[in-house]
């Protein structure tokens with residue numbers, strides 16, 4: 001295993017491209033990136049604040065491009081070069097070249113189990129997704145997360161821009177995923193109106209699923225074939241339910257405190273009856 005050559009909790013205040021080049025490979029579990037968004041504004045920390053004097057520029061032109069970034073992109077990832085060429089304006093090209101040069105360093109740093117979250121907004125998210133596909137591989141794209149801002153931006157003559165975007169990619173298919181369980185809200189629990197003898201909540205549902213263009217699920221159950229729908233469950237699964245004597249199919253969910261469980265049940269008898277209607 002490769003040793004980490006930096007202390008946990010270190011904060012660097014230099015260009016991240018230089019910092020990353022000094023870091024050993026496969027030593028990082030997770031990268032969260034909140035870079036400039038190409039907002040076409042320049043920012044300065046308020047006078048009197050602890051950060052006073054700090055500033056960064058988020059306006060981009062071709063003169064900002066370092067030739068070294070272009071060499072790097074051409075040499076390391078020709079597909080990425082094509083993405084840059086697709087950008088509509090010089091400003092967008094320049095921003096993407098800056099981002100691409102830095103993002104190119106990141107796969108090397110991540111462990112095979114690692115993940116990366118790139119925070120951006122709709123100004124460049126569609127281009128950045130192509131950049132991320134070219135660097136991390138389309139197969140490693142996991143989610144596009146929409147982060148709704150708490151303050152509404154009232155914009156005349158169009159919908160308010162109220163969302164940031166987080167692009168979530170993994171280093172490989174072996175990425176760590178820690179499931180997060182939360183308790184059900186009273187509204188969600190309200191959907192499970194029945195309670196069994198063990199105090200577990202469940203709801204009744206039918207087994208049919210619309211899909212008129214497919215023969216899948218169109219089988220006879222107790223001599224009846226669903227006329228305009230299909231059964232969303234296999235003959236074997238129905239057989240299993242009935243074989244257990246319960247006529248039910250369960251999907252269980254465990255909440256974080258481990259105490260309350262909601263149990264989703266599909267009643268095979270009811271479904272069969274509905275098929276007859």
Ligand SMILES: C[S@@+](CC[C@H](N)C(=O)[O-])C[C@H]1O[C@@H](n2cnc3c(N)ncnc32)[C@H](O)[C@@H]1O
Nearest residue numbers: 013014015016017034035036037055056057102
């Ligand atoms: C969108 S702001 C994020 C601010 C921060 N996450 C926060 O919530 O206050 C972008 C930040 O990236 C920093 N930045 C820009 N280029 C950088 C680079 N090459 N290396 C490291 N940081 C950079 C800027 O100074 C700025 O603070």
